[in-house]
Amino acid sequence: MPVRRVRRRYLKFRVASEWRYQAQDVADAVQREVLSLYGVHGLSRINPVLIGFEEEGQTGILRCSHLHLRLMRAALAYVTNIDGHAASIHVMRVSGTN
Amino acid sequence: MRRFIDLHLRQPAGSSDELELMLRFAADLGWGGVAVASDGGQLGRLKGLGEELGLDVISRVDLRPRGARELRASLRRVRRRFEIVAVCCRSKAVARQAARDHRVDLLNFSPSPSTRNRAWFDRQEASLASGASCAYEINVSDLLGLGPAAGAKLLSIIRREIENARDHGVPVATSSGADSRLLMREPRGLAALLDLVGVGEEEGLEMVSSIPWGIVEVNRGKLSPGFIAPGVRVVEEGAG
Numbered sequence: 001m002p003v004r005r006v007r008r009r010y011l012k013f014r015v016a017s018e019w020r021y022q023a024q025d026v027a028d029a030v031q032r033e034v035l036s037l038y039g040v041h042g043l044s045r046i047n048p049v050l051i052g053f054e055e056e057g058q059t060g061i062l063r064c065s066h067l068h069l070r071l072m073r074a075a076l077a078y079v080t081n082i083d084g085h086a087a088s089i090h091v092m093r094v095s096g097t098n
Numbered sequence: 099m100r101r102f103i104d105l106h107l108r109q110p111a112g113s114s115d116e117l118e119l120m121l122r123f124a125a126d127l128g129w130g131g132v133a134v135a136s137d138g139g140q141l142g143r144l145k146g147l148g149e150e151l152g153l154d155v156i157s158r159v160d161l162r163p164r165g166a167r168e169l170r171a172s173l174r175r176v177r178r179r180f181e182i183v184a185v186c187c188r189s190k191a192v193a194r195q196a197a198r199d200h201r202v203d204l205l206n207f208s209p210s211p212s213t214r215n216r217a218w219f220d221r222q223e224a225s226l227a228s229g230a231s232c233a234y235e236i237n238v239s240d241l242l243g244l245g246p247a248a249g250a251k252l253l254s255i256i257r258r259e260i261e262n263a264r265d266h267g268v269p270v271a272t273s274s275g276a277d278s279r280l281l282m283r284e285p286r287g288l289a290a291l292l293d294l295v296g297v298g299e300e301e302g303l304e305m306v307s308s309i310p311w312g313i314v315e316v317n318r319g320k321l322s323p324g325f326i327a328p329g330v331r332v333v334e335e336g337a338g
Contacts, residue, residue: 016123016279016280017280036246037294070290070293070299071290071293073286073287073290074287074290074291074293074294076287077238077283077284077287077288077290077291078241078242078291080242080243080280080281081243086280087280088279088280088281088282088283090127090283090284090287091284091286091287092284
């Protein structure tokens, strides 16, 4: 029986802040924001996963379900602080397969 | 390809360097144009910087009148000096006068849900704005950093305001309203935030591109030397 492959989107993003963050801070902030906006149900559907984060340039790659890319973008745009310090997250590029 | 425009960057308190950094950041984020709310003093310098960055810098004034009479007097003073005139409606009297005045481009409302309960973009306001070709503006910075209760309340009000605007054919423009780099967002991020108030993807992108550009182009036409009245302009000059 054919299995339907899960399609995903990969978002390259940059953190803007006076502070420098580690991967876990960013992953926590993303999860907190998705939870705050869409709840547990939304978090399970969007399924954001931090694939990698480069502390030097404060850039990273997030993975999410392709059906909920817009919700993911909204949650990232809604971020105003990370670990208690003012910050914002900007999506630079989105990739994925059709 | 879409050309995105953020119709509202506010003058940051303190250093004027921050505004320059905000323009550079806007260009970096992919904006094609930004309107800067200022008294007009440093606009020439900012427009020059915009040209360097490939960013169209638009002049804007935010009026915060206390009454209808003060609004009319302010409009007489500023209309020919700025490309965008926005009115922050803090009372119903001001909101009604602004919505029926053809010299007003954008109407925006208090970020505080309690004040917004008194003066908001209700149906009567939408009907007046529709007749005067005013647009309704959402400042996304109003939504950021609010607690869950206040955030939910404001989202609910904005959702109803957008429905009123749609029902009466009033254009909706979405701006950042940022007064610092940390409140600025990339165009698609700003449009995605509109999902929270029931705006679809395509409609959201229009609210940060073609709708605000339309307002700027019409006003630039009106401010150009050949403009006489809507639909009438000088096509040839000379004694014949």
